[in-house]
Amino acid sequence: VVYGIAVPSGLFVPSLLSGAAFGRLCGHLLHKLDHTSGTFADSGTYALMGAAAVLGGMARMTISLTVILLEATGDMQYVLPLMLVLMSARFTGNVFNEGLYDIHIHLKHIPFMEPEVPPIAERHEIVAGQVMSTKVKCLRPVERAGLVYQLLKESSHGTFPIVDAASGGTLYGTASRAMLCTLLQRRAFGSPDVLEEDDINGSLGPRRLSPLVQWDTIERAYPRYPTIDDVDMRESDQNCWLDLRPYANTAPYTVNETASIQRTYRLFRTLGLRFLCVVNHNNQVVGIITRKDLLPEALTNSLLRGRNAHVVDDIRSVS
Template sequence: MTAIMIAKWVADGIVKHGLYDLLISLNDHPFLDSKAEYITTASTMDLCQRDTEVIDINQRNTIFDLKTKLNKLNDGFPIVDGTMLVGYIAANELEHALKHVDELPESTECQFGKTEFEISIPNGHDDHEHKITNFTAYTDLAPLTVSKNASLEVVLELFKKLGLRYVCVVNCGHYVGVIHKKQLLIYLRNLEKRSHNQ
């Protein structure tokens, strides 16, 4: 028992983190330590990714269009109605949904949050020619959001305590951008490196 205690003290003195923590870091897993404390002066808007591609429900989103967006390897897509945020679909959910409609033509329109009865068929098309599929079941219609004026400490607490993969940034319901966990972790690692160098 004495030997084990001495070995632990020596290991703690040499390396701050344990073996599994180091393996998580080396393998670049998106793990956020809930016990770690971070001091930062950055704002939510500093980390907000504003150039993320979105899915606008007012546009015609075909299977081909969605496959093209998915090939750009995004983490997910905010779903908007004009400028208003109405949902979010993760990349893996969209991929899963597209696999279920492989037999449909690529011109098939995909709806998010609208029922079959709310969709109007454009002039010159009948129900048989204009195919429609609904992806609402794969969509998060109530994504967690924060105000663009929220402090980064609040955002950090949300990620740590709720285990989020993303959080959408809004301004009075209007979509502004999104913060992904991977992006937040890169920022925090750079913050740690800067503090060690000082």
């Protein structure tokens, strides 16, 4: 009843209240129907079981709710009845739909990854190269401040690969959006004539500039890192250089474009990743995978696109 409305009611307490009221009503009715036999239906016990049933059917939790309700009552004789009620509520609810919290995740389009690999990935041979996003926005190890500012303005990505342009796009590392915004706000720029030509072209020589902003200064802004709207980029700063090498994550997690989706999915689940850089055999960045790319809907679309591409190729070969 209260789900989705703009009042601080939540789901936990209303479920407890409605379940307890319904359980107490059932206890009163049983007592009225069988008051001549000498037995007594405790309304409080029925209220507790009703609260557990409604809350368990909504949240689909068993062990944790059993412990919570036992802690609230302080009576261990209700262990077995509570477990039976909660398991029955969970089983009955799963027959009809998912739990309310799971439905909320889908309605909010949150890329939540289930513990098990999607069935479509088990039935079909899908590789990382089929599901990755190929339009990757990359940066050089030493980049123009104006270009970095424009890139952050035009996109909402949380991480950007850093590639060595001189070697054909070899992956050097990654730079987070929070770090880039902090560097721009702190004006960690080098003058246009400070860097050597090799640095400007992106060559990974032994020369390395000392960081203009220390790492602890960047981390001091956690968790309220500056956004790109907080950066005041002057016209004179557009042509200055931003050396990302001291701040880059030079050991990001990567996956080869020929890796299976099962392996990629387990990497995301096991390591809690938000993205994966996809590289070829020469360690050149060819794409990037996020959690949204591994959802069952996205995998289905990728599989359909691959089949359509094969059909087009067959038609062209015949014609």
